[in-house]
Amino acid sequence: xxxxxxxxxxxxxxxxxxxxxxxxxxxxxxxxxHQLQGSTDAEGTxxxxxxxxxxxxxxxxxxxxxYTRLATVRHNAARALKQHRLTFADAVDVLDATDRARAAxxxxxxxxxxxxxxxxxxxxxxxxxxxxxxESILNGAN
Amino acid sequence: MTTQQAREMAAALIRAAEQAEANGQAxxxxxxxxxxxxxxxxxELLSAISEAAGK
Numbered sequence: 001x002x003x004x005x006x007x008x009x010x011x012x013x014x015x016x017x018x019x020x021x022x023x024x025x026x027x028x029x030x031x032x033x034h035q036l037q038g039s040t041d042a043e044g045t046x047x048x049x050x051x052x053x054x055x056x057x058x059x060x061x062x063x064x065x066x067y068t069r070l071a072t073v074r075h076n077a078a079r080a081l082k083q084h085r086l087t088f089a090d091a092v093d094v095l096d097a098t099d100r101a102r103a104a105x106x107x108x109x110x111x112x113x114x115x116x117x118x119x120x121x122x123x124x125x126x127x128x129x130x131x132x133x134x135e136s137i138l139n140g141a142n
Numbered sequence: 143m144t145t146q147q148a149r150e151m152a153a154a155l156i157r158a159a160e161q162a163e164a165n166g167q168a169x170x171x172x173x174x175x176x177x178x179x180x181x182x183x184x185x186e187l188l189s190a191i192s193e194a195a196g197k
Contacts, residue, residue: 060172067176068150074183078190088194095187102180109173 059112063124066105066131073134074098080138094134101130154179 077094080086086094104127111119158175162168 064172064176065147065151067173067180068154069147071154071176071180071183072150074180074187078183078187081187081190081194088191091187091191091194095184095191098184098187102184106177 059117059120060109063105063108063112066101066124066128069131069135070098070101070105070127073131073138077134077138086138090137090140093137097130097134097137101127101134103127104130 073094077086077091077098081088081091104123108120108123108127111117111123154176155170155172157179158170158172161175162170
């Protein structure tokens with residue numbers, strides 16, 4: 001029985017590691033779209049992450065880093081503006097670029113829910129490009 | 143993803159989990175949680191812009 005449990009644990013670990021390995025590493029300045037390429041076969045693994053409704057390796061998990069980057073850029077821009085490290089005009093530009101990014105990411109999620117994987121990746125790419133644009137404005141100011 | 147992105151995502155997930163538990167929920171919706179976190183960040187940026195515009 002103990003061996004059986006160890007085997008199951010080992011298999012679960014292997015599947016989890018395989019899921020991690022399918023995400024290509026990308027430097028923070030690269031569009032997140034690179035991580036989304038070749039992701040359409042990840043659905044239906046049947047494995048659910050503890051505490052979330054999203055299956056590991058699903059499109060949701062692949063686009064999640066873009067959402068976190070987006071929120072981080074906005075937070076950093078707000079802080080930089082308050083500390084006078086970012087001009088008013090640049091802050092408005094960051095807001096504009098991040099709003100475009102958010103709209104594209106949301107559109108990607110909708111497209112994925114409609115099984116439109118190409119549309120989802122196209123929108124995710126547009127979102128990632130807009131995030132890079134916002135980061136460039138922010139980094140140029142620092 | 144980069145280690146920094148992993149940290150940011152982990153932090154966002156922990157916040158979402160804490161909020162879900164505070165609301166008596168046992169699960170979180172990944173995308174909805176991250177969208178909510180971005181909504182907060184957008185409001186923060188908008189507030190800073192409004193404040194700067196008023197000066």
